[in-house]
Amino acid sequence: MKDSAKPSRAEWLVTLPSFVWLMLFFAIPALIVLAFTFHGHTANGGVGEWSFSTWRELVDPDYPTIVWKTIRVSFEVTAWCILLALPCAYAIARLPKRWRAIVAGSIMLPFWTSFVVRVFAWKTMLHPDGWLQTCYHAYLHFKYWLCAWVPGMHVPTAGVGQANDCLIGIAGCAIDAARTTIIDSEVAVVLVSVYSFLPFAIMPIYTAAEKFDFSLLEAARDLGAKNFYAFRKIFIPGIWQGIVSAVLMVFIPAIGSYVIPQMLGGTDCILIGNKIFMRAMQNRNIPHASALATLMAVSVFVPMGIAMWWKKRQAARDRKRLEVRTAQLVATGGMG
Amino acid sequence: MKDDFLVFDHVTKRFGALTAVDDVSLTIKKGEFFSLLGPSGCGKTTLLRMLGGFERPDSGRIYLEGNDITDLPPNQRRVHTVFQNYALFPTMTIWDNIAFSLKLAKRPKGEIEEKVDSILSMIQMSEHAWKHPNQLSGGQKQRVAIARALVDRPQVLLLDEPLAALDLKLRQHMLIELDAIHDQVGITFMYVTHDQGEAMSLSDRIAVINYGKVEQLDVPAKIYEAPASRFVASFIGDTNFFSGTIDSIDGDYCTIQCEGFPAIKAYNDKNLAVGQRVDLSVRPEKIRVTLNPPLPEKGAGINVFASTVQDIVYQGVYTKYWIKSGSFRISAFKPHSRFLLDQEAITWNDNVFLWWHPDDGYMVEVK
Numbered sequence: 001m002k003d004s005a006k007p008s009r010a011e012w013l014v015t016l017p018s019f020v021w022l023m024l025f026f027a028i029p030a031l032i033v034l035a036f037t038f039h040g041h042t043a044n045g046g047v048g049e050w051s052f053s054t055w056r057e058l059v060d061p062d063y064p065t066i067v068w069k070t071i072r073v074s075f076e077v078t079a080w081c082i083l084l085a086l087p088c089a090y091a092i093a094r095l096p097k098r099w100r101a102i103v104a105g106s107i108m109l110p111f112w113t114s115f116v117v118r119v120f121a122w123k124t125m126l127h128p129d130g131w132l133q134t135c136y137h138a139y140l141h142f143k144y145w146l147c148a149w150v151p152g153m154h155v156p157t158a159g160v161g162q163a164n165d166c167l168i169g170i171a172g173c174a175i176d177a178a179r180t181t182i183i184d185s186e187v188a189v190v191l192v193s194v195y196s197f198l199p200f201a202i203m204p205i206y207t208a209a210e211k212f213d214f215s216l217l218e219a220a221r222d223l224g225a226k227n228f229y230a231f232r233k234i235f236i237p238g239i240w241q242g243i244v245s246a247v248l249m250v251f252i253p254a255i256g257s258y259v260i261p262q263m264l265g266g267t268d269c270i271l272i273g274n275k276i277f278m279r280a281m282q283n284r285n286i287p288h289a290s291a292l293a294t295l296m297a298v299s300v301f302v303p304m305g306i307a308m309w310w311k312k313r314q315a316a317r318d319r320k321r322l323e324v325r326t327a328q329l330v331a332t333g334g335m336g
Numbered sequence: 337m338k339d340d341f342l343v344f345d346h347v348t349k350r351f352g353a354l355t356a357v358d359d360v361s362l363t364i365k366k367g368e369f370f371s372l373l374g375p376s377g378c379g380k381t382t383l384l385r386m387l388g389g390f391e392r393p394d395s396g397r398i399y400l401e402g403n404d405i406t407d408l409p410p411n412q413r414r415v416h417t418v419f420q421n422y423a424l425f426p427t428m429t430i431w432d433n434i435a436f437s438l439k440l441a442k443r444p445k446g447e448i449e450e451k452v453d454s455i456l457s458m459i460q461m462s463e464h465a466w467k468h469p470n471q472l473s474g475g476q477k478q479r480v481a482i483a484r485a486l487v488d489r490p491q492v493l494l495l496d497e498p499l500a501a502l503d504l505k506l507r508q509h510m511l512i513e514l515d516a517i518h519d520q521v522g523i524t525f526m527y528v529t530h531d532q533g534e535a536m537s538l539s540d541r542i543a544v545i546n547y548g549k550v551e552q553l554d555v556p557a558k559i560y561e562a563p564a565s566r567f568v569a570s571f572i573g574d575t576n577f578f579s580g581t582i583d584s585i586d587g588d589y590c591t592i593q594c595e596g597f598p599a600i601k602a603y604n605d606k607n608l609a610v611g612q613r614v615d616l617s618v619r620p621e622k623i624r625v626t627l628n629p630p631l632p633e634k635g636a637g638i639n640v641f642a643s644t645v646q647d648i649v650y651q652g653v654y655t656k657y658w659i660k661s662g663s664f665r666i667s668a669f670k671p672h673s674r675f676l677l678d679q680e681a682i683t684w685n686d687n688v689f690l691w692w693h694p695d696d697g698y699m700v701e702v703k
Contacts (some may be wrong), residue, residue: 216633219423221410223437223484237427322429322466328451330463 036290045284054287058295062276067299070272073186074254077193078201079251082243084194085201089242090235092202093209104206107199115196119263122192126183126264136182184266192260200249208242209235255300272296340399341366341524342492349382349548352362356382357393358548364526365609369518371527371535374545375571380528382496383545387526388417400491416485417494420501422477424469430480431456431465437488455483458520475506476597479513486521495527498536510539532572536560544568546572562698569617576623576666578616580695582608589694596663601639601694606702615701622696623668625657625678629689640691645684657682661690 007015036063037055040048092103110118125132182188212235236243258273265271272292280289342364350359356379364370372380385391387398389410405413424433431452438448456462459479469477478498485493498514500506506628515538518525525581529535535542536556543553544567552564563569566577580594582604590604592614602616624630627642643661650656654669668690670682682688 063567142598213421213423215419215421215423216425218410218416219437220425222390222415222417224488225436226411229440234425234427240427242340307397326463326466329456329465 005284033293035285037084037294038334039287041285041287045286047286054291057288058291063292063295066270066272066275067296069269070255070296073193073269073271074251074257076190077197077254078247078251080190080194081198081201082196082205082246085205085246086236086243088202089205089209089239091233092206093212094214100210104203107202110199116259118196119192119260122188122195123183123263126181126188126191128181133182150153183264184268186265186269188264189261189269189271193254193257196260197250197253200253201246204245204249205239205242208239208245212238238292255296340364341368342399342526343397343399344383344387345397345650347383347386347393347398347400349379349386349391349393351655357386360395360545360548360550361396362550362553364524365540367522369515369525369526369527369538369540371529371539371542372545373529373532373535373542373572376530377513378545379548380530380545381496382548384417384496384526384528387492388415388494389413391400414488414491415491415494416488416492417496418478418481418485419496420497422469422481422501423543424477424480424484426469426695429466429468430461431473432556433469433480434487436484436486441488443488453485458517474502475510478502478510482514486517489521489523492524492526495525497515497529498527499529499531507534509688514538536572543579544571546571563617563700566615566617566701574620574667574669575617576620576664578618578664579699580614580616582610582612582614585610596666598641598662600697602697602699603695604699606699608699608702612702614699616697618692618697618698620656620667621654621669621671623666623690623692625659625668625682626689626691627682627686635691638691638693639697640689643688643690645686645688646684648682648684657688659688659690666690 035315036047038050039054040051040053042048090098095103124130127133182191216234216238217230220234221227225233256273257271258277261269261271261274276289276292279285340363344362347357347360348355354647360383372383374380381413382391386393389408393406396403399405400413410661421622425436428436432456435448435452438451453462457466459482461476461479461483464472464476469480472480499510502510511534527538535576539556541553541555542559544551546561546567552559559568560572563572569575578592578594578597578600580592580600583591583593583599585604588604589601590608591599592602593599598618608614629635630638641661643659643666645657646660646665647658648655654671657668657670659666659668
């Protein structure tokens with residue numbers, strides 16, 4: 001690393017394989033997908049002539065809703081994952097060194113089982129006759145009972161419907177069994193997505209937390225900070241890079257997720273991944289599927305790009321302001 | 337006792353089977369520069385951490401200005417620490433690092449700016465205010481760490497081996513600066529170190545700690561000249577020990593008989609009786625080494641021993657001689673002086689004379 005501006009031959013050679021790999025299997029396929037969107041489709045499932053017909057077909061009133069729902073669900077999943085991963089990674093990083101490897105390793109343990117099998121296991125657990133469903137109903141009963149007893153609290157009456165589907169709560173309030181199942185709902189999709197992606201959030205945060213100097217928290221407390229304040233102001237900024245990686249590691253697969261909504265979302269939670277699958281496999285309309293994929297990518301990357309540009313501009317402004325302030329300080333501070 | 341500024345009252349702290357701090361009682365005066373000096377693992381850092389609130393004593397209490405602070409968490413004590421690794425917040429600028437405690441205390445913005453700017457100029461770091469800690473040198477980080485801990489004027493400033501990570505020149509420079517800062521702010525400093533030189537040059541008083549107990553608490557000169565125990569005498573500076581029995585007493589002086597060594601005259605400040613066992617400590621710089629015996633009028637009443645030079649270690653400021661006398665191997669320092677260059681140089685295997693005044697020996701331990 002004598003001259004970082006001019007990569008040496010060795011650096012080129014080292015970079016070349018991954019560059020070729022990314023070109024062949026990422027950049028070129030992505031461009032092909034983009035090119036497909038400017039084609040029509042043929043009746044036997046092939047790609048047709050150049051035309052804008054696919055983009056015109058895309059003006060379906062359902063799509064904005066689905067795109068929005070996909071983004072919203074992905075955000076929810078990411079938020080839960082980070083929220084759970086933070087204390088988890090913190091706790092692992094504070095363990096004695098010998099235990100850290102064991103606990104971190106056991107977080108990766110589920111990966112030894114097939115992803116589909118694990119999602120299928122959730123299907124059983126969330127079944128209307130399953131124990132989680134029973135717990136959920138018990139919780140709802142408790143909530144309604146509480147609502148009836150606490151004066152001034154609104155008693156929810158949702159779900160009073162077909163008698164055969166109704167469970168009667170202790171307070172005499174009806175709970176619609178059909179409407180309050182977890183399975184085939186957005187709740188199930190978020191729950192199982194969080195379960196599936198949590199290790200991808202814990203790992204980068206843990207890696208950052210392991211390198212974090214915990215004596216900084218002691219220093220913060222010494223200077224008068226409460227535990228949570230020190231966690232928020234010192235620990236979180238200290239592992240910020242890990243959090244950013246975790247967000248990307250969860251958000252990107254969540255956006256493209258289709259197995260989980262397919263198996264657990266029912267009709268309540270159809271995401272863009274399911275639509276793409278439907279168009280590509282059932283309708284055999286590859287250009288349409290390509291257009292949906294492009295639409296999804298654009299609706300994520302454009303706001304992200306704007307946010308990054310904004311942040312960069314903000315940072316440049318801050319730096320400028322600090323330079324001015326420093327100059328002032330040195331001018332007025334009576335420097336020797 | 338509780339009326340004193342800072343009091344450790346019979347404080348004990350155990351970690352498993354290890355007693356890190358063993359029934360320590362200390363009283364520290366307001367504005368004092370107080371040092372805890374001892375080898376690593378002696379419990380001095382544990383004492384400091386208990387005062388900082390990071391450890392809780394198993395028994396005993398700690399009082400600060402009359403208030404029992406033993407069970408207060410660190411954030412509720414006006415006691416700040418300068419950590420050995422500085423522990424500056426890497427994601428914040430120097431300015432924000434220093435402003436941290438003031439912002440926490442929700443001081444008005446103008447006051448924060450004024451205080452931070454003024455302490456920055458005190459430590460001569462104004463032009464570095466907007467840098468991040470990783471852009472600073474070790475000495476600069478050190479100064480920022482001190483400023484950060486001092487800016488909201490704590491009741492006590494704790495310094496945990498603050499100079500250990502610096503090189504020799506910088507350490508000497510920071511010693512002077514620390515002393516100046518202490519004089520300027522007038523806050524009580526509690527300084528932990530294993531370096532006797534640092535403790536000696538900075539402290540008003542030193543507590544020498546060993547195995548969790550205070551061996552001696554006194555001013556630096558007393559610690560050096562009148563060590564309370566064999567440990568203190570050997571930990572602070574070099575010394576030669578002569579273990580023996582008191583043979584005879586002559587007024588204020590006595591004669592000590594050691595095995596394998598001629599009788600030694602010493603000042604009997606402890607009024608010991610004949611037959612009692614003592615350890616006599618004689619510092620190497622108090623022993624003179626010459627090729628010829630002292631002149632008779634000078635030599636009367638002092639200790640003179642014929643001996644042989646075994647080893648010579650040149651150390652710049654002085655030369656260290658290892659000298660065989662009787663069955664003892666004695667170290668002696670001899671400073672250099674161009675004025676005496678015409679004197680014949682002492683070399684290996686020379687027969688020399690060791691001599692010192694009885695007042696220069698100190699009886700450290702009575703068994």
